[in-house]
Amino acid sequence: MKKYILCTIMVLFAICQSQAQIFDPVDWEFGSKALEDGSYELTFTATLDDGWYIYSQNIDEGGPIPTSFEFDDHKANGDITENGDMIEKFDNMFEMQVRKYSKTVSFVANVKAKAGDTVTGYLTYMTCDDKRCLPPEDVDFEFTIE
Numbered sequence: 001m002k003k004y005i006l007c008t009i010m011v012l013f014a015i016c017q018s019q020a021q022i023f024d025p026v027d028w029e030f031g032s033k034a035l036e037d038g039s040y041e042l043t044f045t046a047t048l049d050d051g052w053y054i055y056s057q058n059i060d061e062g063g064p065i066p067t068s069f070e071f072d073d074h075k076a077n078g079d080i081t082e083n084g085d086m087i088e089k090f091d092n093m094f095e096m097q098v099r100k101y102s103k104t105v106s107f108v109a110n111v112k113a114k115a116g117d118t119v120t121g122y123l124t125y126m127t128c129d130d131k132r133c134l135p136p137e138d139v140d141f142e143f144t145i146e
Helices: 002-019
Strands: 026-034 039-048 053-055 068-071 081-091 096-112 118-125 137-144
Touching (some): 026 137, 039 137
Antiparallel strands (some): 026 039, 053 096, 118 137
């Protein structure tokens, strides 16, 4: 009888695990290129599944977590720019005006570095669809300057 109960519990657990969905709607790609002034342009590109959004760096408090960047030993020269089709509208979930992107967005940072340097850090972002938001996520990055 104990074996039967144990087997039943294991089967139910396996069924529950297979029913659970894991959402991973954002893929990140990183690139860099040398600029004429000796600095480097670092590009962080997010590609999103249909129906999902990622938020701008410029969001008022009380709303979704804005995308942000933290560098370990280097810092961005100036603002990090955003390139994509921004959607700026009232969001019913947050009850406020938000700036967000769907499909794809690139964030571009300019850093002073020299050949052989490694630029490391992490970015933080939050993603939502029209029904739910996923917890903010940190993504490590590393660029080797050539």
